[in-house]
Amino acid sequence: MTQAPNIVLTGHIDVPEERREAIRAALPAHIQLTRAEPGCLSFLVVEDRCHPGRFNVSERFTDRAAFDAHQARMKSSDWATITAGIPRHYTVTEVPA
Template identity: 65%
Template sequence: MSQSKVYLRGFIQVPMDRIEAVRAALPEHISLTRAEPGCLSFDVFEDAEIPGRFNVSEVFENRAAFDAHQARTKQSPWAKATRNIPRSYDISTD
């Protein structure tokens, strides 16, 4: 298995009628993700210029850690709050 770091960068474009639910779920999502084994950095923040856009930047130490993160979040309050909201992500490795 590759030991390359996994980088995810992009954004989630939240409809204004769902923004409060996303904001409410975000602190726990960030806290739980940063505590995961293999999470090197994790930031999600509202764009200062584009309403409803949350910029995302993640770095995991390897594909296994990234995949474990993806699996954990599938049933999380964050997944529920952001279900079916468009995302634009670029995932790469080094």
Template identity: 60%
Template sequence: MTVTLEGYIQVPEDRLDEVRTALVEHIKLTRAEPGCLRFEVVASQTKMGRFDVSEEFLDKAAFEAHQARVKSSDWGRITQGIPRDYEISGL
């Protein structure tokens, strides 16, 4: 069963530049992960600082490996403490 994550990250204005810069590498690394079927992060056209997130992984193991990698990555460090609102299904 695939695991999906849908939601958003709400980046404070004073951290937007750093997050946008780090996002490029984060997307590249995530899409290269084994079991990543879809990974999209798109800036909202209507809400400043909001990035809509849509992910799909082959299975629970692939999703958990992604989560572990993110925690120890530059992306994890740069976005630490930034509010997220995600719904995960398939776990």
């Protein structure tokens, strides 16, 4: 039986200066909630030292269903409200488990 591929998201968000403190304040809860989700293998959001306001994102989920469940939860979260309107620059790929 073939195992479903992991779903990997990588990329960044560029946060305007006037919204950075709110993002920084909300980030620990967002990370904690995401890492507790079933199927989350890894989840990192790190502020880029070379690009002010850029937050690099890396996520890995066991399969498409886990990734989709994360996306659904996130869309109705405080994080979604706090980051509303900030463009995401993400790539989502399937990789062997």
